[in-house]
C-alpha cells in the first residue's frame with residue numbers, strides 16, 4: 001500500500017517534536033532560581049502522589065475525578081500501546097486488544113469531558129480548552145479504527161489508501177493536541193508539567209496527608225529581596241505555575257474574587273506563566289480580574305517576560321495586595337499549586353525593595369519596627385489589660401507549665417474580653433500559667449504577610465531569645481495568627497527555645513482540659529449557634545475538631561455553614577488586607593456574615609480575635625459574635 | 641525637579657515617643673522627602689554622629705544611593721563640624737527638621753548654622769515651590785493650615801515643618817545597599833552638655849477644658865477660630881527703629897528681657 005508508512009511516520013515525528021518541546025519547556029523552568037530537590041526520590045514518589053494526593057483533591061468533585069481517571073488513565077495506557085503497536089509495529093493481537101480496551105475507556109471518559117463542556121461553569125477556561133474534548137474523542141476513535149486490523153477484526157489493508165489518508169489527517173489533529181500540545185503550551189501541558197510538578201514539589205511534606213503551610217524565610221542581604229521578575233522564583237515554582245489546568249476551583253473559592261477585588265488566583269497563575277514564557281495574556285480565556293467597582297479588567301494588555309519586572313505591566317500591585325492569604329485556593333487546587341507563596345514572594349519585593357506597601361501599610365510597619373505592635377502603643381502598656389488578672393509574669397517566676405501568648409489583642413478592648421475569658425477558664429482549671437508581659441512582642445504575622453520579612457525575622461529572633469530564658473512545656477494562644485507563626489514559622493531561625501515545647505491554640509488546650517474533667521460547665525441554652533473556622537486555625541493548622549467538640553460539650557449542635565471546615569470562607573481579616581484595604585465591590589466580612597445568617601443562627605462562635613473584629617464590624621442587626629473562650633467562660637459552673 | 645541645585649538635608653537619630661526607641665525622626669524624614677522632591681537622587685543627606693547607627697539605613701531606604709556621615713561620638717557638638725562641612729560644600733539649600741527628637745532638642749541648630757554661615761533662615765517650611773535665578777519661592781506653614789509665600793535668596797537654611805509632605809516609606813533592600821561615606825572630622829567635645837543629667841519628663845497635669853459651646857456649630861467655631869490676641873497692634877508705616885522699639889518694649893513687658 002502506498003500510504004502505509006504514513007501513520008507510523010506521523011506518530012514518530014510528533015513524538016520527536018514533543019520531545020523537542022519538552023526540552024524547551026524544561027529550559028524555561030530552569031531559568032528560575034536553584035532549589036535543592038531530590039530528583040530521583042521525587043520521580044519515584046510521583047505515581048503515588050498522583051494517585052493518592054492529587055486524586056484526594058480531585059475526588060471532591062466526583063464527576064470530574066471519574067472522568068479524569070477514565071480519560072487520563074485510558075490515554076496514558078493507549079499511548080504506550082500505540083508506540084508498541086503502531087510505531088514499532090509489534091505484531092501481537094493481545095497488545096492490540098489491550099489498546100482497543102484502553103481507547104474505549106478513554107472514549108467514555110472523553111464523552112463526559114465533552115458533556116461538562118456543553119454548558120461549562122464560569123470558573124472553567126474556554127478557548128482552546130473547548131477544543132480538548134473533541135481532540136480526545138478524535139484520538140480514541142482514530143486509533144480504534146487504526147487498530148482494528150492489528151486485532152484481527154478487520155483484514156489488513158481494509159479501506160485502502162483513502163482510509164489511511166483520512167486516519168492520518170485525524171492522527172495529525174488529535175495526536176498533535178495530545179503530544180505536540182503537551183509540551184508546546186496547549187491544554188495538555190498540564191499533564192506533562194503537572195506530573196513533574198508533583199515529583200519536584202517545593203513542599204513535599206504536603207504529600208501523604210502532611211501539612212506544610214509556613215512561609216519560607218526570605219534571604220536577607222542580596223541584590224534583590226523577594227521576587228521582582230519571573231526568574232527570581234525558584235525553578236520548581238515556575239514548574240508549578242505551568243501545571244495549572246485552569247479548572248478555576250481556586251477562583252470559585254477566592255473571597256477576594258467574590259468580593260470584586262482585582263484578584264483571581266487562576267488568572268494570577270496564568271499571568272505567572274505569561275511572565276516566564278514571555279508574551280501577553282491575550283490568549284487567556286477564563287474570568288478576568290474584577291476591576292474593583294463591579295466590572296472586569298480588560299484582558300490582553302498584560303505583557304511579561306522572564307527578565308521583566310512583574311509589577312511593571314504584567315500584574316497590578318493591587319492584585320497582590322487583595323489576597324487575604326486564606327489558602328482556600330491552595331487547599332482546593334487539584335494540582336497543589338502554591339498561590340500564597342507566590343503572592344507573598346512578590347509582596348516582599350514591593351515592600352522590601354520598592355517601599356510601596358499601600359494605604360496604612362507603611363505606617364503599620366513603621367509602628368511594628370519602633371514599638372513591636374502595629375498601632376504604635378507604648379510597649380510598656382502591653383500588660384495593662386491584665387492589671388486586675390493577677391497573672392504570673394515569666395520574668396519573675398522563670399518557669400511555668402504553660403506560657404500564655406497574649407498577642408497584640410492585649411491593646412484592643414474587644415480582644416481583651418477574649419483574653420480575660422480565657423484567663424478565667426485557666427484559673428478555674430488551676431493551670432500553672434504565666435505570660436511574658438511587656439517582654440512579649442508582636443509575633444510578626446502582619447509584617448510577614450505584608451512582605452516585610454526583615455521585620456518578621458527580627459521579631460521572631462527577639463521573641464525566641466526572650467522565650468529561651470524561661471522554661472515551659474506548652475505555649476497557648478488565643479490568636480491563630482500568632483499560633484501559626486510560633487508553630488510553623490519560628491522553627492527556621494535556629495533557636496532551641498521551642499524545642500520540645502508544644503504550641504497549642506486555646507481551643508485545643510481547652511478541649512483537653514474538658515476531657516480531663518478540669519472544667520465544669522453548664523449546658524448552653526442560648527439558641528442556634530454556628531461556627532466560623534479561622535483560616536489560620538483550620539486550613540493552616542488542620543484544627544477543625546477541637547472547637548466543635550468544645551461547643552458540643554456545652555450541648556451545642558453546630559448549625560454548619562455551607563462553607564465550613566477546610567472550605568471555610570475567610571472573614572477578610574488575614575494577610576494584612578484590612579491594612580492595605582484594596583477597594584472591591586463588597587466586603588468579605590459581609591459575605592461571611594451572610595453565610596452565618598443563612599444558617600439561621602443567633603450566634604456565631606469563632607476562635608480568633610481578628611475574625612471577631614471583622615465579623616463584628618458588620619452592621620447590625622446580625623447574629624452575635626463570640627469567641628469560644630467567651631462562650632465557655634459564660635457557662636462556667638460557680639464554684640463554692 | 642531641579643537636579644542642578646545643590647541641596648543638603650541634615651538628619652538626626654529620632655526617638656519614638658511611646659517606646660523611646662531610635663527611629664527616623666519625623667521632621668528630618670520630611671526634610672529628606674522635600675530634598676528628594678526637589679532634586680531627586682542628587683540630594684546630599686548628611687548625618688553627624690555614629691556611623692554604625694542602624695537608623696541611618698532607614699533614611700537611606702527612602703531611595704538614597706549614598707549618605708554622608710561626619711563621624712563623631714555622642715558627646716561631641718554637631719555645630720562646628722556641620723559649619724565647616726557646609727562652608728566647604730557651599731550648597732544652595734540646607735534642609736533640617738525644626739527640632740531634634742533626642743539630645744538637647746532646643747531647635748537652635750538651624751539658627752546657629754545660619755548665624756555661622758551668614759545665611760538667611762526660613763523657619764517651618766511646608767513646601768518649596770520652585771528655585772529660579774538664585775531665588776526660591778517658599779511656602780511657610782502657619783497655624784491652622786494657613787500658608788505664607790515668601791521669596792528667599794539662595795543660599796538659605798530652612799527648617800521643615802510637620803505640614804510638609806510626609807516622609808515616604810523606607811525600603812529595607814536599598815537602605816541596606818546604600819553606601820555610607822564616612823568622613824572623620826575634627827570634633828569638639830560639648831563640655832557643657834556632658835555635665836547635664838537627663839531624666840524623663842513628667843507629664844504636666846492638664847487644666848480641664850470646660851466646653852461652653854452649646855451647639856455643634858459653636859464647637860466647630862471654637863475648634864477652628866484663630867486665637868484673637870486682644871492686645872495686638874499692627875505697625876506698617878512706622879520706621880524700622882520704631883518697630884524695633886515696640887518689640888523691645890513688649891519683651892520687657894513680658895519679662896523675656898530684663
Ligand code: SF4
Pocket residue numbers: 250253254255256257263264265322323324325326327328329330339340
Ligand atoms: S489565599 Fe485566599 S484570598 Fe488569596 S488568592 Fe487564595 S483564595 Fe484568594
Ligand code: SF4
Pocket residue numbers: 243244245246247248249250251265266269329332333334335336337
Ligand atoms: S491554580 Fe489550581 S485550582 Fe486554580 S485553576 Fe489552576 S489548577 Fe485549578
